[in-house]
Amino acid sequence: MKRTIEALLIATDEPLSIQKIAEIVGIPQDDIRRYVDELNQEYRTTGRAFEIKEIAGGFQIYTLSEFADQVGALHDRKTGLSKAALETLAIIAYHQPITRGEIEKVRGVDSTGVLMTLLQRGLIKTRGRLPLPGRPIQYGTTKEFLRYFGIKDIIDLPREEDFGDMVPHESLEQTGSPNLPAPLGLVEDVGERTENEQNETDDTT
Structure with missing residues (x-):
């Protein structure tokens, strides 16, 4: 189930609400939060370059802020504001x-x-x-x-x-x-x- 949640978050290009995840996978919202915490712990332990963040009413996978410049250069776009x-x-x-x-x-x-x-x-x-x-x-x-x-x-x-x-933060998408x-x-x-x-x-x- 944890990998299913991870797959959903990788596939989305916008924050995915906990209600939507619960509707798709059919488990209580408290379990979803627990699985998200476990995934983030795995990412930290294995030194991954991303994490799951709860933002704008949902969850989304984001690259760590320390890689913002490189990810921005990859997409060849301006992320800054005047x-x-x-x-x-x-x-x-x-x-x-x-x-x-x-x-x-x-x-x-x-x-x-x-x-x-x-x-x-x-x-x-x-x-x-x-x-x-x-x-x-x-x-x-x-x-x-x-x-x-x-x-x-x-x-x-x-x-x-x-x-x-x-x-500014970068999502995996x-x-x-x-x-x-x-x-x-x-x-x-x-x-x-x-x-x-x-x-x-x-x-x-």
Whole structure:
């Protein structure tokens, strides 16, 4: 049964919930956790380059963080985020749900482009609108955010001032968020800003 669980985790490219594993293998969830612990102990004892991590509501096999650079080079892709993106992501992670205006009040600069990048990478998502004039969009982090940083839950984040030191984790599958289409909400948000800026320009001419 332990090897069956291992096979399932090797075959998946996203965190596999304990409920889903229990449904497939037909054993209690407590037994699944015990088998996962035993597998991780085997990996440590035999010096394997990977481990099973519980992140984003499920289990997934990840290469150890010490091999992040080499694995990233193998897939020939960028895993890092710019300083501006990390700064914005930290503000969202620790203060979500939060609007673009609130983010920009903290950063002091326009954040439209950075928000677009984070949305396209699947690290944040829209979380509805505030019942205020203009109904500003609110943003929050996603399960992909948890996967990207290899953490189980948002409460596992380090202190806010240490957020920039976090290192993205690699799963055994080729990871990295695809360039997703920007959600309609952001397109509307950007459109509203452009229209407002144009109106301000017209008012001053």
